[in-house]
Amino acid sequence: MSEQVTKQEPTAEKDFSLNLEDIRPRPVEKRHLSEYFMPRRHSFILFHPDRCTGCGTCEMICSTRNTEKVAPVSASVKVVRDVKEGKNFSILCQHCRKPLCLPACPTRAIERGDDGIVRIDSLFCTDCGLCTMACPAAAPIRDPGSREIHKCDLCEGDPLCVKHCPENALTFTRGKAFRWIKGLRWTSQFLSFLLLVIIFIGTFCYFKAGSVSFACPTGTLQNIASTGAIVLVGVSSALFLLALTIVAGRFFCGWVCPFGFVLDLVDKMIPRRIGWPSLLKSRMTKYGVLAGAVGGSYALSFQVFCTVCPIGTLCRSYGVQSFFKSAELAIVPALASLEIGQRRAWCRYFCPVGAVLGLTALLRMVKIVIGAKKCKKFSCIQCAEVCPVGIIDADELRAGISPKVSMTECIMCMRCIDRCPYDAAKIRFRWQKAVPGEVRI
Amino acid sequence: MNPFQSFYNMKIGVVDLSASSAEVFPLDEGWIYKHLGGAAMNAVIHSQYQGEPIVFGTGPLTGSFAPASSLMVASLKSSIFKRLCHVPLMLRTGPDMKFSGVDYLVVKGTAPEQSLLHVNHGKIQILSARNIEERTVPEAIMELRKVSPSFQSLIINGPAADRGVPYASVSIGSSGSLDKVGLASLMASKKLKGIMFGGMDGLHFNRENPDQGKELEKRISAEKNFKNRGFASVLKKLDSGKDAIKYFKAVRKKDMACYHCPSPCMTHVVFSWQSPKGEETQSSDDGLLLLDHTGYLALAKKVRKNVLPLLRSCLRFGLDPVGVAEMLREGGILPEYLDVLNGIMMEDFPSTTVAPVAKEPLEECVPPIQTWDSWEERVALAMIIGVCPIFLLRFPQITDVTLLSFICMREEDLKTLRDGLLSAISSLTPA
Numbered sequence: 104m105s106e107q108v109t110k111q112e113p114t115a116e117k118d119f120s121l122n123l124e125d126i127r128p129r130p131v132e133k134r135h136l137s138e139y140f141m142p143r144r145h146s147f148i149l150f151h152p153d154r155c156t157g158c159g160t161c162e163m164i165c166s167t168r169n170t171e172k173v174a175p176v177s178a179s180v181k182v183v184r185d186v187k188e189g190k191n192f193s194i195l196c197q198h199c200r201k202p203l204c205l206p207a208c209p210t211r212a213i214e215r216g217d218d219g220i221v222r223i224d225s226l227f228c229t230d231c232g233l234c235t236m237a238c239p240a241a242a243p244i245r246d247p248g249s250r251e252i253h254k255c256d257l258c259e260g261d262p263l264c265v266k267h268c269p270e271n272a273l274t275f276t277r278g279k280a281f282r283w284i285k286g287l288r289w290t291s292q293f294l295s296f297l298l299l300v301i302i303f304i305g306t307f308c309y310f311k312a313g314s315v316s317f318a319c320p321t322g323t324l325q326n327i328a329s330t331g332a333i334v335l336v337g338v339s340s341a342l343f344l345l346a347l348t349i350v351a352g353r354f355f356c357g358w359v360c361p362f363g364f365v366l367d368l369v370d371k372m373i374p375r376r377i378g379w380p381s382l383l384k385s386r387m388t389k390y391g392v393l394a395g396a397v398g399g400s401y402a403l404s405f406q407v408f409c410t411v412c413p414i415g416t417l418c419r420s421y422g423v424q425s426f427f428k429s430a431e432l433a434i435v436p437a438l439a440s441l442e443i444g445q446r447r448a449w450c451r452y453f454c455p456v457g458a459v460l461g462l463t464a465l466l467r468m469v470k471i472v473i474g475a476k477k478c479k480k481f482s483c484i485q486c487a488e489v490c491p492v493g494i495i496d497a498d499e500l501r502a503g504i505s506p507k508v509s510m511t512e513c514i515m516c517m518r519c520i521d522r523c524p525y526d527a528a529k530i531r532f533r534w535q536k537a538v539p540g541e542v543r544i
Numbered sequence: 545m546n547p548f549q550s551f552y553n554m555k556i557g558v559v560d561l562s563a564s565s566a567e568v569f570p571l572d573e574g575w576i577y578k579h580l581g582g583a584a585m586n587a588v589i590h591s592q593y594q595g596e597p598i599v600f601g602t603g604p605l606t607g608s609f610a611p612a613s614s615l616m617v618a619s620l621k622s623s624i625f626k627r628l629c630h631v632p633l634m635l636r637t638g639p640d641m642k643f644s645g646v647d648y649l650v651v652k653g654t655a656p657e658q659s660l661l662h663v664n665h666g667k668i669q670i671l672s673a674r675n676i677e678e679r680t681v682p683e684a685i686m687e688l689r690k691v692s693p694s695f696q697s698l699i700i701n702g703p704a705a706d707r708g709v710p711y712a713s714v715s716i717g718s719s720g721s722l723d724k725v726g727l728a729s730l731m732a733s734k735k736l737k738g739i740m741f742g743g744m745d746g747l748h749f750n751r752e753n754p755d756q757g758k759e760l761e762k763r764i765s766a767e768k769n770f771k772n773r774g775f776a777s778v779l780k781k782l783d784s785g786k787d788a789i790k791y792f793k794a795v796r797k798k799d800m801a802c803y804h805c806p807s808p809c810m811t812h813v814v815f816s817w818q819s820p821k822g823e824e825t826q827s828s829d830d831g832l833l834l835l836d837h838t839g840y841l842a843l844a845k846k847v848r849k850n851v852l853p854l855l856r857s858c859l860r861f862g863l864d865p866v867g868v869a870e871m872l873r874e875g876g877i878l879p880e881y882l883d884v885l886n887g888i889m890m891e892d893f894p895s896t897t898v899a900p901v902a903k904e905p906l907e908e909c910v911p912p913i914q915t916w917d918s919w920e921e922r923v924a925l926a927m928i929i930g931v932c933p934i935f936l937l938r939f940p941q942i943t944d945v946t947l948l949s950f951i952c953m954r955e956e957d958l959k960t961l962r963d964g965l966l967s968a969i970s971s972l973t974p975a
Contacts, residue, residue, distance in 0.1 A: 156801035156808045159636070163609070163804060167749055173607060174643055174746020176696065186718055187831040189798045189812025247694065248665075248744040267754060269611075269761055269806035 145200060146219045147276060148255070148262055149524055150193040153476070154272035157184045157191040161264035161273060168263060169246075169253050177246045179255040180264055193273070196221060196242035196255040204254075207237030213254075222256045276524060284521040288357065292364040299361050299418050307361070307418040308409065309340070316340040320459045321393065322409055325400035348463040352470075356450060356457055357516035362414045363450065365435065369442045370491070379445040386451060386512060390462075393455035408455060413438045447491045450514065461511040470533050471513055471520070475505040477527035486519035486528050495519060547952040547961075548576050550750040551604040556589070557646040557668045559661060561734055562653030566661070566668035571647060577964060580604055581647075583630040583927035584968035586619035589648060590628060596621055597652040598730060600633075600641065600739070603930020607639030607803070609753035610950045611761055612935035614638055614803035617927050618714075622725040629725040630972075633699065634802045634835070634932055635716045640697045640743035655735040658706075662693050664742025669693070673737035678703050680860040682718045684738075692740060700738035701728050702862015708732065709888055711867025713858075719833040720859045724866055753950055760946065761806045764939050774799040775811035775834040778934060782837065788844035791851045792834070800833060802932060809934050810835040817853040817878075832856050837934075839865035843872075850878045857885050924972040928965065 159182055162175035170177045181194040198221045205213045205221065212227035213234060223234070223243070230252050234243040243254040255262075257275070265275045299307050310317040318340035327333055344355055356363055396408035409415050416434045441448040450457050473486055473495065487497035487506075492514055496506040519528040548554070552571065559566045579585045582603035589599045599619045606613055616638030622629040641649065645666030658673040671692065676684040681702045688698070697717060705712035705728040712728035714721050731737075764770055772780075774797075779785035795815040801808035814831045832852060834840055843858070843865040844851040858865045863885070871884055919937070926933035929947050936942060948961045 153798075156799055156805075158801040158803060158805050158808075160804050164754060166746060167754070170746060171748075172746035173609075173749045174744070175639075176643075176744050177746060185831075186833070189796075189800065189814055189831050189833070248746075263754075267758060269765075 145198065146257060146260070147198045147524070148195055148257065148265060149274045149276055150195060151272045151274070151477075151525075152190060152192060154270045155182065155191040155193070156270055156272075157182055158269065160267050160269060161193070164263045164267045165255075168258060170249075174248070177248060177253065179242075179244060179253040181244060194241055194244065195273075196238075197240060198255075198257070203237045203239065204234035204243060207233045209233065218260065220257050220260070221254070223252060223254050225251075228252060282521045284517045288516060291358045292361075292367065295359045296361045296364045304418060308415050311340075317343050319412075319415070319456065320344050320463075321396065321412075321456045322406060322415070324393075324397050324459065325406040325408060328397045328401040329404050329406055331401075344460070345463045348460045349466050350468055352464050352467045352510050352513060352515045353457065353460045354515045355460060356454075356514035360414060360456075361417050362435070362438075363447070363514070365417065365439055366442055366447055366449065367491075369439045370446055373442055376445060377443055379448060383452060388452045389454055389458040392453050393458040396455050412456075413449065414456060446493070447514070451492050451512070457514075464511045464513075467510050468533055469530055470510050471508045471515075471517075472529055472531050473500070473506055473508060473519065473523075474527045474529075475500050475503050477525045485522045485524070489518040489522045491516060491518065546573060547957060548573075548604060550748045550753075551608060551951060552576065552581075552602075552647045553642065553645050553666065553745075553747065555646050555666055556648040556650065557663065558593075558650045558652075559668055559670065560653045561651065561655035561659060561670070561736060562595075564655070564670055566670055568646060568666055568668065576604075577960075579968050580928050580961070580965055582606075582615070582930050583617045583619060583924070583972055585648065585928075586617055586630065587628060587971070589650060590619050590621075593650055593652050595652040596730065596734075597650050598727070598734070598736075600649040600651070602638050602642050602647050603928055604951055605947060606930030607642040607747055608930075608950060609749065609757035609804070610931060610947060611757055611764070612802065612805040612807075612932040613930055614805060614932055615926065615930045616641055618723075618727050620725070620727055620730050623729060624726045630927055631714075631721070631723045631725055631727050632927060632933055633714075633716055633721055633723075635719060636697045636803045637699055637716055637741060638930060639803045640695075640741035643696070643743035643746050644741045645745045649739070651731075651734065651736060653734065658735050658737050660688075660692070660737050661739040662695065662742065663739065664693065664695075664744055666745065676737060678706055681715045681862055682860060685718055688740065694742060695740035696743035698738055698740040700862075701731055701736075702860065704862045704889060705729060705732035706737075707889065709861075709863065711864045711871075711888065712862055713864035713867075715859065715862050718859065720836055720839070720865075722836055722838075724838070724864055728862060728864075750950070752953070756950055757804075760942070764941065765806070767939065767941065769938050770807055773808050775809065775837070775840075778809050778837050778938070779841065782841060784845065785837075785841060788841050788851075791844055791849055795852070805932060805935060807935065807938065809932075809938070813852060815852045830856050832859070836865060842866040842869040845869065846872045846874050847876065847878075847881055848874075850881055853878060854881050854885070857882060861885070861889055863888070918973075920973040921969055924969045925965070927972070928968050 159175055161180045162178040162182060163173055165178035165180050166172060166174045169179060179196070183192045183194060198219055202213070202215060202221050205215060209231065210227045210229055212224045213221060214224065215221045230250060232245055232252060234252065235241060235245060243252050245252055262275050265273045303310070308319050308322055316336060318337055320341040323337050323341035326337060347354060399407035411434055413435050438449050445451065484497045484500050487495040487500060492512055494509050494512045499506040520530065554571045554573070555568050556571045557566065557568045575585065575588060579588055580603070582601055586599040586601040589601065590597060600616060601619065602616050606615055614634050614636065616633045618631040618633055619628060621627065641663060644663040646663055649663065658677050660671045660673040662669040662671055675691065676687050679687065681700060684700060685698070700715050701712065702715055710729065712732065714723040714728040714731065776789045779789055792813050795813045797811050797813045799808040800810045800812050811834045812831060813834060817830065832855060840851065840855065843855055846869045847854050855865055858868055868885065868888065871888060872881055922936055923933045925944055926936045931947060944962060944965055945958065948958055948965065952958055952961060
């Protein structure tokens with residue numbers, strides 16, 4: 104959209120009615136090859152409600168660009184002042200990755216540019232106002248004077264409101280083109296897969312090099328149950344993973360587990376999920392599976408679950424030497440197919456290894472905290488959306504309540520921290536009380 | 545070229561409530577050059593009209609990119625002081641009046657029934673206010689939001705003014721105001737319930753002003769004063785203000801600013817209190833914007849820890865806390881204080897009663913912070929130019945020339961403007 108068009112004087116003769124000939128077909132979304140590897144930049148303005156004093160400078164300066172006048176009602180940013188609670192909120196376009204205003208526009212006047220900025224082309228805009236209804240943040244704003252629709256276009260990459268805010272309550276972010284936690288996690292998962300599945304086959308279940316040994320804790324429990332004997336070396340070998348869990352929570356599940364890596368890969372390939380039956384939505388099931396595995400091992404005198412364990416079968420059967428040689432091969436794709444129903448469905452509901460680590464995580468030293476007060480009023484809830492195990496309550500966030508993140512379920516993937524544009528998700532020590540944004544002003 | 549064309553609509557609205565007429569006239573350019581605006585201009589306009597007019601006026605910088613450009617001044621012949629008094633009205637009413645297309649508004653005569661004014665698009669409408677008569681301020685605002693034409697801000701009288709209580713004080717939104725000279729009473733005597741500002745037109749702006757404003761903000765942000773913000777920072781500078789701070793120290797609070805103010809001097813508090821009517825079980829959270837320093841102080845001296853719930857009640861009824869404090873005894877309990885407040889509301893006050901409140905009108909409105917050589921001159925400068933007086937008192941390094949340079953950068957014009965400003969200041973301040 105050119106500058107010339109944006110600064111057109113509103114004309115009294117403009118016809119605001121929407122006619123059939125105005126409706127334009129939606130163009131085919133073209134995606135450049137590079138976008139598959141590096142997503143488009145997501146530029147937007149962050150609002151810090153704790154800093155805003157409600158002075159309205161942002162509205163003033165924004166209106167000068169929209170109308171060449173100081174007229175706060177014509178601004179593309181709105182400060183909403185809650186008189187009772189004493190809170191200020193901004194209504195501001197977030198330039199969403201998948202903007203809802205875009206498909207709602209019948210004249211296709213809204214487009215998302217290569218720079219990630221969502222713009223309204225005033226040449227095509229008929230001011231019908233459907234975008235204002237479609238946007239969850241009500242960001243396209245109708246000018247009560249001229250009746251035209253205004254929407255933030257980030258001042259073409261140099262937002263005036265950010266520059267003039269005396270409290271720095273608005274900050275401009277050009278988006279994180281590369282999320283470092285994501286990069287580290289994928290690297291760690293890939294290396295773990297390489298080591299445990301391809302190079303050192305079967306080492307997850309039991310590994311011994313000199314005096315150093317490592318064993319799967321669930322396998323060790325089953326071993327004790329099946330043999331009826333507690334072997335000190337076996338128990339101490341299992342302690343490594345438990346100690347890691349006490350220090351860093353279920354870090355293993357998010358960063359090391361080779362089956363988790365497979366599930367994350369499968370997740371990338373699934374275009375649409377079919378949902379998960381609510382009857383099977385109990386997270387306690389995995390503790391039942393663990394109890395069944397231990398009980399079964401005791402009754403049958405062999406490690407029952409290990410024969411079908413997806414992590415074990417992956418490590419034992421998919422190595423270079425044993426590839427396609429085992430009947431266990433079917434277990435991994437069968438369990439990975441659960442991803443069609445829900446992300447990390449196996450980890451959420453069934454994995455007994457996760458159950459042991461979850462119980463151990465009761466003694467963890469760290470926790471993830473999400474400060475709802477650091478979010479916007481219209482919470483972006485990106486943390487809830489990216490959480491692979493679905494433990495962040497989006498409704499609580501929308502209500503402005505900091506959600507309690509269950510650390511027995513959290514796999515410490517830190518996607519929420521990586522994604523949060525407001526720095527509201529943090530790792531804290533267990534004994535730390537402060538939640539981001541909830542300190543007294 | 546008229547340097548004021550970016551700062552004024554050059555329009556004055558005249559409302560005759562007796563004749564139910566409202567007209568908008570062009571403003572005399574010569575007056576603006578001579579008196580600049582604000583309180584000085586109001587005084588001149590006031591002298592031109594008969595029938596105890598109230599003049600609402602903005603300064604040249606009101607609504608501009610000068611920091612804290614939020615001020616509107618209401619000028620009236622006070623029944624308490626028996627002379628012309630000026631009331632600073634902050635928050636957003638000043639800019640919104642300008643954005644509604646009128647720079648000055650004269651209200652004269654008496655309406656046949658309770659009326660409201662709605663100013664927008666350079667026009668003034670007289671509306672009936674029967675539906676909000678006797679309602680508390682928040683209730684009245686909620687009703688107006690539902691039924692009246694849309695508005696950005698408003699000045700409104702509470703039920704106290706409707707009942708002729710002499711301690712009535714006008715309220716900006718539901719936040720109260722610094723009215724301690726009888727503006728609410730005079731409005732009530734004219735049967736003027738309030739004024740709503742649509743604020744939909746806007747004002748042409750000087751392209752250099754945003755950068756000038758930013759530059760000035762940067763300069764003052766280096767000052768020590770800049771970091772001392774909020775309601776408490778001003779209270780600390782007043783006599784016995786430090787003691788009064790403790791009454792809102794423990795509650796949830798947030799600093800709030802008026803229009804385009806980089807250094808907030810108001811604080812919004814959310815506090816819990818036990819409702820005496822509902823016995824012990826009923827407690828509620830209430831929010832309150834603390835903006836009236838002298839009012840808070842006067843009330844805190846008497847009622848101590850009960851100051852917040854009592855102040856809230858004062859704002860709901862549209863009562864001046866300084867006047868209410870006169871009626872209360874020290875060392876009482878909250879139910880007793882609320883009974884006194886209800887008594888004030890129920891009592892049939894004769895119209896001749898005046899509030900025994902003020903010693904000096906402006907000192908009652910603007911806290912006497914001694915940071916400049918002459919408090920009077922500093923406040924007068926603010927009241928003429930349209931910038932918050934508390935802000936100017938807090939930042940003595942902002943001179944009259946700095947403010948005038950927003951209007952005009954040329955040296956010879958600046959000199960002429962300054963001469964006009966100095967004479968306007970001297971006309972407002974006692975010798």
